[in-house]
Amino acid sequence: MIDLFENSDYYYIVMEYxxxxxxxxxxxxxxxxxxxxxxxELLIQLILAVRYLHxxxxxxxxxxxxxxxxxxxENDAIPxxxxxxxxxxxxxxxxxxxxxxxVGYVAPEVxxxxxxxxxxxVWSIGCIVYALIAGSLPFDSNEERETKxxxxxxxxxxxxxxxxxTSK
Numbered sequence: 047m048i049d050l051f052e053n054s055d056y057y058y059i060v061m062e063y064x065x066x067x068x069x070x071x072x073x074x075x076x077x078x079x080x081x082x083x084x085x086x087e088l089l090i091q092l093i094l095a096v097r098y099l100h101x102x103x104x105x106x107x108x109x110x111x112x113x114x115x116x117x118x119x120e121n122d123a124i125p126x127x128x129x130x131x132x133x134x135x136x137x138x139x140x141x142x143x144x145x146x147x148x149v150g151y152v153a154p155e156v157x158x159x160x161x162x163x164x165x166x167x168v169w170s171i172g173c174i175v176y177a178l179i180a181g182s183l184p185f186d187s188n189e190e191r192e193t194k195x196x197x198x199x200x201x202x203x204x205x206x207x208x209x210x211x212t213s214k
Contacts, residue, residue: 047060047061065116066117068114072123073178079208080178082213089175092125092127099133103135103138104135105167106167107134107142107146107147107166108132109151109170110148114127136163141161141163143161145157150193151170153166181208185202
């Protein structure tokens with residue numbers, strides 16, 4: 047955030063211009079195929095950002111490709127987290143139970159309305175890793191209900207050809 051203005055009706059947030067659009071667009075421009083080394087660099091930055099949030103008790107609760115903005119369209123673009131509208135501050139031993147997030151990235155315990163904590167962001171990062179390497183989400187269907195079922199009941203599969211050439 048660069049600045050904040052307000053009047054009696056609105057808040058205006060001035061933010062850094064992110065010329066690379068969101069990470070989904072970035073991945074799409076790369077034909078959903080990034081070298082593993084590039085994925086690693088992006089994830090290090092993402093994990094450090096999430097660790098920083100968690101150190102202040104903030105759980106994002108809606109980590110997804112569309113909520114990660116890229117500083118430019120270049121390969122060395124810096125990813126930055128956005129959209130904290132569903133985030134929540136929780137204590138070290140506190141749990142949340144509200145069913146927030148975007149289906150396809152949401153942890154099973156959130157979908158099952160069980161208490162959850164910071165681990166829901168870790169699940170979402172795993173979905174992002176999968177998408178960056180495979181070009182698709184690990185549990186995905188055209189039907190939201192089916193995606194939820196898959197997330198809760200199915201085991202994660204690595205059947206796409208890309209996993210054959212990906213390091214452990």
